[in-house]
Amino acid sequence: MNSEDLKKILDEHQVYLTSCGKQGSRANLSCADLRSADLSGADLSDADLRSADLRSADLRIANLSGADLSGADLSDADLRSADLRIADLRSANLSCANLSCADLRSADLRIADLRSADLPDRTFVIFGEExxxxxxxxxxxxAGCQNHHIDAWRKFSKHEIAEMDGRRALKFFPRLLDVIDFYLGKGERPEWINEPEANVE
Structure with a gap:
């Protein structure tokens, strides 16, 4: 797809979103060839991207929440965050999508449908936790809305964890480290975790 046609579709989709569907038109990019496309920062929430070819696409800080990406090929796509913003994939349909080798660092996958999706190595979505x-x-x-490098999680101070979500975060933090250890191997823990007062009831 050429850049002019893509821009027109994105502009119409923006009108569709801001008018709550009364004007413009929902982006229909199903089966579209979007290889290496620059979609950084694009608002594609609720767009139809079924079976789209998004290999090596730049999707940094793109809003894909609620988008239908079922069967899409996102291999080698860049979904990293920038300036503390995120690639928003909340509630997106990623069933059967190819995400192998995609850079999902900081991407928000909460409530996304990942059934039969091909995820990058060492990528896990864990259910049933606080x-x-x-x-x-x-x-x-x-964890929740907090996203950090694994090394940062292992070194946070008690005060830093408390600032995230108060006593609830403090109580959950040892469990979070257990989860990290289970999936990625045992690593260091801050000393304050072993202090009696760290065990918040």
Whole structure:
């Protein structure tokens, strides 16, 4: 797809979103060839991207929440964050999508449908915990809305954890480290975790 046609579709989709569907038109990019396309920062929420070819596409800080990406090929796509913003994939349909080798560091995959999706190595979505937990590319761990490199999680001070979500975060933190250890191997823990006062009831 050429850049002019893509821009027109994106512009119409923006009108569709801002008018709550009363004007413009929902982006229909199903089966579109978007290889290496620059979609950084694009708002494609609720767009139809079924079976789209997004190999090596730049999707940094793109909004793909609620988009239908079922069967799409996102191998080698870049979904990293920039300036603390994220690639938003919340509630996106990624069933049967190819995400192998995609850079998902900092991407928000909460409530995304990942059934039969081909995920990058060492990428896990963990259910049933106090917070939604996602490990991406074996490097970044998202717990709730907090996303940090694994090394940072292992070194946070008690004060830093408390600032994230108060006593709830303090109580969950040892469990989060257990989850990280289980999926990525045992690593260091801050000394304050072993202090009696660290065990928050």
């Amino acid at each position: 917070y939604a937990v996602t490990i991406t590319n074996g490097e970044y761990v998202r």
